[in-house]
Amino acid sequence: MTSNVHLVANLKMNAVKPLLSQYQELPDVSMDLLVPYPYLIYAQELLRDTSIIVGAQNMSVHEQGAYTGQVSGAILNDIGVRTVMIGHQEVSDSLEERREKLVLASRLGMRIIYCVGTQGDQLSELDEQIDCLTGSEEVLVAYEPASAIGSGVCADYELIKTQVAAIRKRLAASFSGKSEPIKVMYGGSVNNKNCLEIVKKSNVDGLLVGGVSLNFELMLEVIRLCKQYS
Template sequence: MPSTLLALNWKMNKTPTEARSWAEELKEKYAPAEGVELAVMAPALALSTLAANLPAGVAFGGQDVSAHEAGAYTGEISAAMLKDVGAAYVVVGHSERREYHGETDAVVAAKAKQAQANGLVPIVCVGEKLEVRERGEHVSSTLAQLRGSLADVGEDVVVAYEPVWAIGTGKTATADDAEEMGAAIRGLLAEQYGEKAADIRVLYGGSVKPDNIAEICGKPNVDGALVGGASLKVPDVLGMNDALR
């Protein structure tokens, strides 16, 4: 069984100075939980600061990556750049990137492949909007999105299921909802990757907090969480880490 992954997504928060203070506070108070991996997905400008100040054993990664190796793509960050600073992961296809930047499944797959080509593990995000769930089409819609986002992508990947209606709203899918989708995703992964699918971690994201993470991650097909708001304060991170012990 793969370790549980607690992936913290800061989104567009924290300057490098604030990131250093956060990392130093974490280093002072953090006690690793057996079988739990902690990783911080931070703005690109904060990654070098995290590399120098995070506790030993805590990984970090980017929140996005270019679909291109290098070249005339002003403002973009390449996978090689992320790898060079010490990143282990990168988030691709987050619902905010899909909605605000028009990213398609094909773009997400291209980014995931670029990440893998440079030794990074992509965290591929998928999830449905509220109207899709209300129509009862949440499973088929999310699996179609995932299938497109994993086209020609290797098995060294993490999948994060984030129902769009639960991101930053305070609404949380139930643990059973997370398990239903986790099991469906696991089935698709088995179709694509065979026995290797058992080692692919499936995360849940969407208003995860210290008081609900244990129930959600206790389900058989939920291998961790991609956490937004609760990732910004060290006490909340420590609470989630402790809840997973």
């Protein structure tokens, strides 16, 4: 089931072993599934006959060495994980850390889901975050306003549309040499009730789903609805 609406599920910090077996029931759904580090190898093995891409939710700003408890891009690379999310609001990276992580991930040839977001409606925050990209990354951008994350209420459709349009404009101006435009997704309290409205009214290329991706039945509905829209 290939949808024009790209779906990314972020399972955040939850114990998800039984849930991963449910995702295994989706052999032909193309989407990204971002799992906590300890599940990466298990999830890759479990989902190897599906079209689901297993990715990491973060990576260290350091290349290697004495950084207990951290996971570097090189480690992800070593275990065959090619996709990594960078810049999620819950990670609270500074602009410098964003830049460093993007460079490291890009150098390793990783595919990056890059989160940008605002605390309010300040477009300058988005610009600064977008400007951390070098243009050589393989990247999908996810716009996530802080107030919408985990709140149960997604951002106003018009606001999403405006911000996403501004992000596209900035990306196009900065990286005009790209053969294909960078995909821009929305994240923040996406659910089965609002997913279609968001894609219809806000002109996004995809959705980054957090809490709802932990409920397989609801996520299945999001997947079906997005497929119908394509």
